[in-house]
Amino acid sequence: MITSGIEEKTFVLNLGPQHPSTHGVLRVLLEMDGEYIASAEPVIGYGHRAHEHMAENRNYHQFLPNMGRVDYLHALAFNHGYCMAVEKLIGVTVPERAEFIRVITNELNRITSHLLWFGAYLMDLGAFTPFLYCFDDREHILDLLDRITGSRLTYCFFRFGGVPKDIDDDFISGVRTFIKRLRSRWVDYHNLVTKNVIFIHRAKGVGVFTKEQCQLYGITGPSLRGSGIPYDIRKSEPYSAYPLFDFEIPIGDNGDIYDRYIVRLREMEQSCRIIEQALNKLPNGPIMAEKVPKRLKPAAGEVYQAVETARGEFGTYIVSNGDIKPYRIKLRVPSFSNLSLMVESFKDNLVADVVAILGSIDVVIPEIDR
Amino acid sequence: MLTDSIPKALSPLNLEKVAPGEYAKTGYHLEVTAKPEQMPAVAQAMLKEGCFLESFTAVHTSREAFTLVYHFANFYELCRTAVRATLPEGAEAPTISHVFPAADWYEREVYDLFGIKFAGHPNLKRLLLPEDAEIHPLRKEFAAEGETKAEAPK
Numbered sequence: 001m002i003t004s005g006i007e008e009k010t011f012v013l014n015l016g017p018q019h020p021s022t023h024g025v026l027r028v029l030l031e032m033d034g035e036y037i038a039s040a041e042p043v044i045g046y047g048h049r050a051h052e053h054m055a056e057n058r059n060y061h062q063f064l065p066n067m068g069r070v071d072y073l074h075a076l077a078f079n080h081g082y083c084m085a086v087e088k089l090i091g092v093t094v095p096e097r098a099e100f101i102r103v104i105t106n107e108l109n110r111i112t113s114h115l116l117w118f119g120a121y122l123m124d125l126g127a128f129t130p131f132l133y134c135f136d137d138r139e140h141i142l143d144l145l146d147r148i149t150g151s152r153l154t155y156c157f158f159r160f161g162g163v164p165k166d167i168d169d170d171f172i173s174g175v176r177t178f179i180k181r182l183r184s185r186w187v188d189y190h191n192l193v194t195k196n197v198i199f200i201h202r203a204k205g206v207g208v209f210t211k212e213q214c215q216l217y218g219i220t221g222p223s224l225r226g227s228g229i230p231y232d233i234r235k236s237e238p239y240s241a242y243p244l245f246d247f248e249i250p251i252g253d254n255g256d257i258y259d260r261y262i263v264r265l266r267e268m269e270q271s272c273r274i275i276e277q278a279l280n281k282l283p284n285g286p287i288m289a290e291k292v293p294k295r296l297k298p299a300a301g302e303v304y305q306a307v308e309t310a311r312g313e314f315g316t317y318i319v320s321n322g323d324i325k326p327y328r329i330k331l332r333v334p335s336f337s338n339l340s341l342m343v344e345s346f347k348d349n350l351v352a353d354v355v356a357i358l359g360s361i362d363v364v365i366p367e368i369d370r
Numbered sequence: 371m372l373t374d375s376i377p378k379a380l381s382p383l384n385l386e387k388v389a390p391g392e393y394a395k396t397g398y399h400l401e402v403t404a405k406p407e408q409m410p411a412v413a414q415a416m417l418k419e420g421c422f423l424e425s426f427t428a429v430h431t432s433r434e435a436f437t438l439v440y441h442f443a444n445f446y447e448l449c450r451t452a453v454r455a456t457l458p459e460g461a462e463a464p465t466i467s468h469v470f471p472a473a474d475w476y477e478r479e480v481y482d483l484f485g486i487k488f489a490g491h492p493n494l495k496r497l498l499l500p501e502d503a504e505i506h507p508l509r510k511e512f513a514a515e516g517e518t519k520a521e522a523p524k
Binding site (some may be wrong): 044045049050052053056057079087214215217218224229231236238301302303304305306309313315317319328330332336337340341344369370 | 378395396397398412417420421423424425427430439441443445446448450452470471472473476483496497498499500508509510512514517
């Protein structure tokens with residue numbers, strides 16, 4: 001696979017595609033110089049399902065369930081991005097209550113994604129216990145979301161113009177109880193992991209992304225914010241009900257694994273703050289816009305809509321030629337760019353750090369492969 | 371303000387169109403039309419303005435041509451620029467991967483799915499499909515098994 005530039009003193013080590021710490025089917029060819037990595041080449045596409053091609057062969061409604069399958073860990077953000085892009089295209093305004101419900105469910109989903117990363121990543125590093133702790137926490141959110149969306153993972157909950165089902169008092173009190181519980185767990189998480197000397201030694205100063213690299217490679221999400229750039233679509237390009245809430249964008253200083261870890265942990269706390277405010281201010285009213293046509297036939301034109309997912313910026317680019325099917329849909333997924341920088345950061349690192357760096361950018365391979 | 375400084379930075383390149391976009395409708399602050407051969411210079415200018423390559427793709431617009439669509443954004447100021455370049459069927463576009471390494475994979479993806487070649491790309495091979503695939507599935511004339519054939523663009 002690596003075709004040129006291999007010197008005789010190096011050898012190629014194959015990682016994946018079936019490997020527990022590649023989080024999906026990712027294959028990386030590592031050119032090794034002893035224990036150090038001389039170059040790396042990821043091989044992707046094992047999970048390519050041609051979502052963009054599918055989009056051209058079905059109407060706008062029919063493509064909606066695909067969104068939960070692109071990034072299965074933060075499916076609601078992908079629902080949100082696609083719905084907002086189509087709403088922009090057909091000129092529909094979403095009622096305020098629906099926007100609030102979208103934000104609440106979206107942030108709960110972000111917490112599940114970060115919790116899963118937290119557990120799985122530490123397991124990559126050899127710590128088994130945190131995995132059990134955070135799956136315990138995550139289960140509570142899955143049960144809550146299951147009640148209103150009907151699914152536990154590949155959600156398809158948002159519709160063009162709003163949401164199909166209202167939230168009830170049981171859901172609200174369940175979310176409040178959960179947030180209280182999650183906050184009480186931070187102490188355990190920090191005692192177990194953040195202050196753990198083994199973790200600190202593995203994470204500090206390893207896999208550094210500089211600000212320049214982030215610009216050149218188009219890095220977004222916690223991986224970017226770990227490097228100290230406060231770019232979060234929820235603040236930088238406010239959408240939905242996010243401008244109504246008070247929250248912070250956590251950033252790191254050095255751009256190493258440790259900073260990306262801290263950013264994600266602090267983001268979960270910010271998500272809790274957003275959810276609490278949204279529950280407190282939840283307005284009454286309709287949850288669906290009136291007069292959303294059953295058969296969409298948007299005028300010719302194009303639209304780009306960005307949203308912040310747990311891994312970074314998800315952009316939906318739709319080109320319409322006035323037909324009932326989209327002429328072209330491009331899904332700009334965050335892990336795609338993030339993974340391409342990872343190759344650079346592997347260089348001159350020890351082979352033992354490969355898994356540590358790979359896990360720290362939180363890749364979801366089916367999202368890259370689409 | 372980037373909406374002022376980007377047109378200023380692009381003006382020496384004599385591009386076909388540099389105009390403000392309808393942000394509320396399309397999500398673009400600036401819309402630019404360029405020739406494919408001007409893209410490396412456009413990318414250089416965008417890099418100097420502190421922008422990053424947000425996304426790059428192609429659209430099979432007609433039987434004779436593709437539209438290359440580049441999206442640029444900025445980490446510190448909200449300003450999205452869409453740059454479009456029409457590429458005739460069979461022609462090669464120059465790579466911008468030497469300016470933005472992010473374009474390396476995007477161009478490989480476009481080559482993979484549309485069959486568009488990028489001159490000067492260091493490693494132009496398929497990205498998502500297997501290496502020995504013989505199809506370019508996002509071209510409009512392509513139809514998978516069991517699919518009704520998409521209409522060829524007019």
